Amino acid sequence: MPGIEETMPIIPVGEHKYNWIKKAAQHAKQHNSLHETSVLKCPAIFQFKNKGFILRAPYDILLTIESDLDYSWTTSYDTTIFLQGTQPEVHQIAQKQAVTHHDTNALYDFMSSWPKDTMKRILKLNLPWTLRIPKGYDVLMTDPFYKDDDRFTVCTGMFESTMGIGLLTVPVKWHSTQGEYLIKAGTAIAQLIPIKKEKISHQNLNLDTDKNFRRDSNITFLKKNESFIGHRNFGKFKEWLKDKI
Numbered sequence: 194m195p196g197i198e199e200t201m202p203i204i205p206v207g208e209h210k211y212n213w214i215k216k217a218a219q220h221a222k223q224h225n226s227l228h229e230t231s232v233l234k235c236p237a238i239f240q241f242k243n244k245g246f247i248l249r250a251p252y253d254i255l256l257t258i259e260s261d262l263d264y265s266w267t268t269s270y271d272t273t274i275f276l277q278g279t280q281p282e283v284h285q286i287a288q289k290q291a292v293t294h295h296d297t298n299a300l301y302d303f304m305s306s307w308p309k310d311t312m313k314r315i316l317k318l319n320l321p322w323t324l325r326i327p328k329g330y331d332v333l334m335t336d337p338f339y340k341d342d343d344r345f346t347v348c349t350g351m352f353e354s355t356m357g358i359g360l361l362t363v364p365v366k367w368h369s370t371q372g373e374y375l376i377k378a379g380t381a382i383a384q385l386i387p388i389k390k391e392k393i394s395h396q397n398l399n400l401d402t403d404k405n406f407r408r409d410s411n412i413t414f415l416k417k418n419e420s421f422i423g424h425r426n427f428g429k430f431k432e433w434l435k436d437k438i
Contacts, residue, residue: 217233245387253376253378254266258370261311294316295315311369331390335384340381343368
């Protein structure tokens with residue numbers, strides 16, 4: 194959609210402002226709890242902010258769920274007027290509807306379990322973007338890590354460069370069978386993570402027979418805990434480790 198790259202561009206994950214992070218920072222400041230028990234100090238969780246890009250809702254979408262199969266929707270403006278003559282006809286048809294769906298035989302009929310109070314149809318959020326992937330890469334599309342909105346979950350998929358131009362329609366499980374829901378412009382819809390195509394070998398080793406395990410484990414523990422536990426600095430540890438691996 195011409196102009197959408199200015200009004201609601203796809204952005205690096207680190208630039209997206211998550212409300213829960215703001216609340217956690219305020220809580221830590223008020224309680225002076227910036228130590229290892231604060232989620233803000235978890236070295237594993239916050240690495241997600243370095244992984245890929247966020248695809249956001251470019252406009253308000255009002256979604257009305259009537260049953261586990263039925264729904265309706267409206268957008269804050271007529272999106273079709275922006276698409277006339279700008280894309281191949283097949284893409285125009287796909288994107289004229291902001292929300293479409295897969296029937297139950299796409300996934301639900303074959304699953305032995307399904308989330309409670311979730312529509313049986315997979316809804317498709319048809320966003321006004323296409324994806325061109327550099328040779329040698331794939332792009333993983335998944336649910337945004339630690340997102341603010343738990344009303345839906347993205348059905349994870351993979352785009353490959355050999356598939357040509359990818360249309361960014363996002364299939365989601367909607368976790369309600371009745372109600373009216375506003376997807377606000379700017380809502381994180383999906384996370385896109387480029388992955389370099391390469392074969393990676395692996396080994397399954399026993400810690401008693403892996404000659405390097407105990408040494409590496411001990412060094413990791415000692416380096417992380419050489420100061421009082423409230424003063425752990427994973428940033429400095431990572432810098433120290435760079436030259437050791």
